[in-house]
Amino acid sequence: MAxxxxxxxxxxxxxKDLKEGLADGSxxxxxxxxxxxxxxxRIPGSTLNPLQSFNTEALPPPEPGxxxxxxxxxxxxxxxxxxxxQAAGRNDIRAHYPGGILGWEGAGEPVENVESEFGR
Known part of the structure; x- marks a missing residue:
């Protein structure tokens, strides 16, 4: 199968939904x-899984709620x-925040600088 x-x-x-979901942990x-x-x-509370080296197995497992x-x-x-x-079988993952970091910052939301975590 190709x-x-x-x-x-x-x-x-x-x-709005992103902010509420981050706040309540959903x-x-x-x-x-x-x-x-x-x-x-970064948007506070986010984790990193770079597209260039995207690892489906590193994604959090499905969890109710x-x-x-x-x-x-x-x-x-x-x-x-x-x-x-989704191609790797994670049909539970369908959502994205289309504004990205630019939309988040543009709305005046806080951004965390984490360069110290990356040895800079």
Missing amino acids: ETLTKPIVEDVSL IVLVDVREPHEYAAG KRIVFSCRSGRRSITALGFA
């Missing part, structure tokens, strides 16, 4: 930007990551 990526199922998460946010981008500024949401810079790489996750 490996082909079909168009992923995509559910957009609004800024959203697990996975940033798929590159490590240097993530280190320079929790929703995995991908984010990136502006919403493109997160859709690609959804395709990778």
Whole structure:
């Protein structure tokens, strides 16, 4: 069977829903930007799984009441990551924050600088 990526199922998460989900713990946010981008500024509470070296097995396991949401810079790489996750059988992962870090910052939301975690 040839490996082909079909168009992923995509559910957009609004800024309001993202903020509420992060606050109440119902959203697990996975940033798929590159490590240097993530280190320079991330949405608080997000974890990193860079698209360039995307590892489906490193994603959190499905958990009742929790929703995995991908984010990136502006919403493109997160859709690609959804395709990778779904192609690997993770049909529980369908959501992304289309605004990405640019939309988050543009709305005046706080950003964490984590360069010290990356040895800078």
